[in-house]
Amino acid sequence: MRVSVTEAKGQLTELVRRAEAGDEVILTRHGHAAVRLVPMKETPDRKSRRALLEAVKAAGAAKAAAGPKAARSQDFLYGDDGMPE
Template sequence: MRVSVTDAKGQLTELVRRAEAGDEVILTRHGHAAVKLVPMRAVPDRKSRRMLMEAVRASANAKAADGPPAARSQDFLYSDDGLPE
């Protein structure tokens, strides 16, 4: 549903209820969409966030692969005598 900002001032409580129920509520200004009301997701507690971060780190560590050493990363640019190729 689309509602102008001016009209929304008088029915904000109802619009919030509808957005929480899953309806798409778009507030318009001068006929153009300005904002969309969406319900907040539940904020995870500290323990859940920590577990998620540990899982992400473990996944990243499992995917990480050793590359060439940085000291020799540009050797392909130079010949054996040290001059640019």
């Protein structure tokens, strides 16, 4: 089903229902396809979301490399007397 964006404004609820039921709903702008309404996949439960977040966190921690301490990052700018060189 193809519907212009202007027409869709007045019948959005019905278009969403049709998309949820499996109908292909395409919104057009100036006669060209612009957007396709598709139903959302089933949302993951809290336990699987937590597991995914933990996996991402562990992967990020594994890639992180320790760098120089911020307190020492600009020591090369100063001499032994603490004055700028």
